[in-house]
Amino acid sequence: MGESDRRVLLAEDDPLLVALVRASVRPAGVELLEAGTGTEAVAIARARRPPLVLLDVGLPEMDGWEVCQELKADPATRGARIVMLTARATAADRERAAEAGADGYLTKPFSPAELLAAVMTWLPA
């Protein structure tokens, strides 16, 4: 995949937030793969193997935690960095993120600058 893989999978069901993430990460020059449900996210992750996944917690069919666990359990997708997009950041949520094997999380409302910084941080150089 060239000298640096700049593909990011966004699993988010709300069109408004998809648009926001798309606009926010544009300066990073990433290729955004989009999934609207948990099962779709797992399928795309397996087929395309993006190095970074932005995962909304409240996904239909399979929620974000389940997707995260599934991706971390599968040797084919285990290498992907996963950043959770959560509505709340309680201690329980942080614990759950760690348990599910997530690499980081962003709390809504997140700012485009935060999101961009997270993407730059987690994408391999």
Added chain:
Amino acid sequence: MIPLRRWWAGTSLVGRFTAVGLLLTVVLGLLVGKATASAIRITAMDEEAQRIATIVAGRLGGLLRPEDLQGSLPPDRYAEIDRSIQGRTADTGTLAVNLWRADGTVVYSTNHASVGRHAANDDELADALTGRTARSIEPAGRADTVLRGAAGQDPVMEIYVPLMFGGSRAAGAFEVYRDLHDVDARIGAVERATAIALGTGMAVLLALLVLVVRGASRQLRTQSDDLARLAAQQEIDRRQTEFVGIVSHELRTPLTALLGFSELLLTRDVPDADRREWTALLHSGAQRLGHLVEQLLDVSRLDEGRLELGRARVPVAGAVQEALESFAALPPAHRIEQSYRGEPLEAVADRDKLVQVLTNLISNAVKYSPDGGLVRVDGRPNGSTVRISVTDEGLGIPPEEMATIFDRFHRVDDERRRTIEGTGLGLYITRQLVEMQGGRIEVYSLGPRRGSTFTVVLPAAADEAGEDDADG
């Protein structure tokens, strides 16, 4: 029996218990009273016989000599005994006195005609001859002796008092006829007193029992009320927590968009096309937030019962027209048709709320038919009601969702619906508004992808204006 059955159905457990208890007490009181009265009567008769026997033995015993019972009494002796017996028994309430010899022959009688009468086998006489006082009750008219001062209409008691001159066997016996009239009166009084005492006692007992049961039942009820209140409070708490969770999630998404796009617009230097797009998205997020706040206020007003509704005759076609005005910029893929029967079709409703209900339903019909199609609004009378239906050719509703579709925050889980924004409050509010106007809402769908029909049923405006308020 019908009023009784109705009364029974409408009476509390304690009431039923009391009624059945009273009935049982009366029956039981009667039975016990009867048994007691019978026992009292026997005892009283025995006592009376004993009393008479004591008097007779005391007053007449010393009157006779052993030789008086050897054969017939000489006339002089007979007259002497007669005077004494008449004199000494006048105040005892006895009707007649006979003196029997041990061989069963009457040697003296206050009714002189009886003298010489012979009793072949008289059990009471035989008993008396062994030294015991014996008695029997003769029914009215059976007394074999003409008795003094009595016409033989009342039962009488015959008392046999042994006449002893030493030794273990009696030489003879007095037979005393006792009028039972006054004895009966005395016994009756005792019986009545006993019955009253028994009845009162049992009634008091029952009253105490009812009090105890009522107390226990009240305590149980209080406890179960407490439990129900606690469960209800827990349910409210749970729903409130759930509500806050969902609301915070629903609020965060448009808020994130508002903050995000405004930050992008402020910090990035981008082409006009992007600027316009982001501004439009910002606007859409703000609209969503506004809509959500509006709906939450509605829900809050509905939950607290603070929503005030007017009642007026509302022309259905006019209300639909007003609702359609908010769809001026309808996507070109949708067509809206209206049809009405029974003009002028008028419902009794709050005009603004009816318009809100219709707006919600038409908005859903458009929203959930993403491929476009026909949205039909039909109004027709049905008996004393008006039916207004909104039918679309859209995503439809799976059968298993029918029951929950009007629940708060419920959204049909369906792949194609996912990209359609919604709070899951619209139909909840719609149903509440319809029901508060004395109507109901029905949903019908052939299933996924086959469209759906929502029908609002409201009271029809009657021809007489006065009837308008009667059916709410």
